[in-house]
Amino acid sequence: MTSKNVDSELVWLILAAVVGAYAFLSGFLKKTNELYYVLRLGKKKHSSLPPGDMGWPFIGNMISFVRAFRSQNPDSFTNNLVRRYGDTGIYKTSLFGNPSIIVCSPELCRKVLTDDERFEYGYPSSLNKLLGEVRSLHGVSNSEHRHLRKLLSSPINGHESLSKHIEYIEDTVVSSLEEWIHNNSQIELLTELKKINFRVMTRILMGSADSISESMTKHYARLFDGLMSPLPIDVPGFTYHRALQARKILLxxxxxxxxxxxxxxxxDPNNKTGVIDLLLEAKDEEDGEKLDNELIVNLLLGFLLAGHETTAHAATWLTVYLHDHPESLQRVREEQVEIVRRRPSSQKGLTLNEIRQMECLSKAIDETMRYAIGNFPKGNR
Structure with a gap:
C-alpha cells in the first residue's frame, strides 16, 4: 500500500471520527436538555406532553426557528414538526429561552385564545425587556388588557375611524408611487412599504406624521431583530444588545x-387627534387614575412596532400573490377601474363609500391573510 493511500485512509478515518463524535455529542446534549425540562414536570405531566423535541441547551430550537422565519417559507419550521412527528396539531419545543408548546390547528388555537381561566398572557423574559417588563400591554391584568385593547383599537378599526385618515393615507401612497416611478434604480418593496406604513401609523398614533423622524425606522428594525434573536445576550456586538439600545432611543x-x-x-383641546391623546385622557378601570407615563410610552412603542412591521408584510404578500395569480389581479383591477368610472367629475380623492365597494380587493386581502399566516399543511388550516 502506498503512502498516498495510507494518507487518504487516515483522512477519511479522522473525518468519520469527527462526524461520529458530533452526532453523538449532538444527540447527547439534546437528550440531556429534554430530560432536564421533562423531569421538572414530574411523571404525571410528562406522560401528557405532545411530541416534539427541546433542541439544544440554552438555545433550544431558536436557530432553526429564526432561519425559517427569515426565509421565503416561514412555515417550514412547523412543517418540519409535522413531517417528523405527524399531523397532531400540537408539539413541544424550546423557543426564546423557554420550554414551549406550539399549537397550529384551528380548534386548539381557538381554545387557547378564548379560555382565560386556564391560559394567561405571558411572554419570555427576553421579550419583556424589549417591550416593557411591567407597564405594558402584556404586563397588565386580563381585565385591564381588554380595556386598553378596546381603547387603543377604537380609533384605528372600523369605517368611521378609517374615514378620518383616508385623505392622508391616499396622499402618502400616491406620492410614494410617484417617487418610485421617477426613481431610476430598483427598489425593495418591503422596505418602501415599511416607510409608507411608518408615516401612516405615526400620524394615527401620535397625531402628527412629523412627530417621529423616519430615520427612527432603523431603530425599530433593530428592535424587531432583537425580538427574533436566537441568543438574547445583552453584550455589545450581539443583536439583542443593539435592540435594547434601540429601545432606549425610541423611548x-x-x-x-x-x-x-x-x-x-x-x-388647545382641538389638538387631540391621535391615539396618544386618548391615552393621556384614559383612566385605569381599577383605581380610576390616569395612565402613567411608562405605560403610555410602552403602549405607543408596541403599537408602532407591530403596525410598522405587520401591515407592510401583509401588503407585500398581497402584491406577490396578485402578481402570481393574474386572473385575480385582473378582477381586482377591473373593480378599481369601475369604481373610478362611477366617480363624479367634481370628486377629488378616495371616499369611504368607494372603499366599501371594493369587495374583490377585500376578499383578496382576506385570502392573503389566511394563506400567509395560516399556510400549514393540509389538515391544519
Whole structure:
C-alpha cells in the first residue's frame, strides 16, 4: 500500500471520527436538555406532553426557528414538526429561552385564545425587556388588557375611524408611487412599504406624521431583530444588545413627544387627534387614575412596532400573490377601474363609500391573510 493511500485512509478515518463524535455529542446534549425540562414536570405531566423535541441547551430550537422565519417559507419550521412527528396539531419545543408548546390547528388555537381561566398572557423574559417588563400591554391584568385593547383599537378599526385618515393615507401612497416611478434604480418593496406604513401609523398614533423622524425606522428594525434573536445576550456586538439600545432611543423620542403633546393639549383641546391623546385622557378601570407615563410610552412603542412591521408584510404578500395569480389581479383591477368610472367629475380623492365597494380587493386581502399566516399543511388550516 502506498503512502498516498495510507494518507487518504487516515483522512477519511479522522473525518468519520469527527462526524461520529458530533452526532453523538449532538444527540447527547439534546437528550440531556429534554430530560432536564421533562423531569421538572414530574411523571404525571410528562406522560401528557405532545411530541416534539427541546433542541439544544440554552438555545433550544431558536436557530432553526429564526432561519425559517427569515426565509421565503416561514412555515417550514412547523412543517418540519409535522413531517417528523405527524399531523397532531400540537408539539413541544424550546423557543426564546423557554420550554414551549406550539399549537397550529384551528380548534386548539381557538381554545387557547378564548379560555382565560386556564391560559394567561405571558411572554419570555427576553421579550419583556424589549417591550416593557411591567407597564405594558402584556404586563397588565386580563381585565385591564381588554380595556386598553378596546381603547387603543377604537380609533384605528372600523369605517368611521378609517374615514378620518383616508385623505392622508391616499396622499402618502400616491406620492410614494410617484417617487418610485421617477426613481431610476430598483427598489425593495418591503422596505418602501415599511416607510409608507411608518408615516401612516405615526400620524394615527401620535397625531402628527412629523412627530417621529423616519430615520427612527432603523431603530425599530433593530428592535424587531432583537425580538427574533436566537441568543438574547445583552453584550455589545450581539443583536439583542443593539435592540435594547434601540429601545432606549425610541423611548426617549416618544417620551419627548408625549411631554410636548400634553402641553399642547392643555392649551388647545382641538389638538387631540391621535391615539396618544386618548391615552393621556384614559383612566385605569381599577383605581380610576390616569395612565402613567411608562405605560403610555410602552403602549405607543408596541403599537408602532407591530403596525410598522405587520401591515407592510401583509401588503407585500398581497402584491406577490396578485402578481402570481393574474386572473385575480385582473378582477381586482377591473373593480378599481369601475369604481373610478362611477366617480363624479367634481370628486377629488378616495371616499369611504368607494372603499366599501371594493369587495374583490377585500376578499383578496382576506385570502392573503389566511394563506400567509395560516399556510400549514393540509389538515391544519
Amino acid at each position: 426617549n423620542v416618544i417620551q419627548a413627544h408625549l411631554d410636548e403633546r400634553r402641553c399642547k393639549n392643555n392649551d
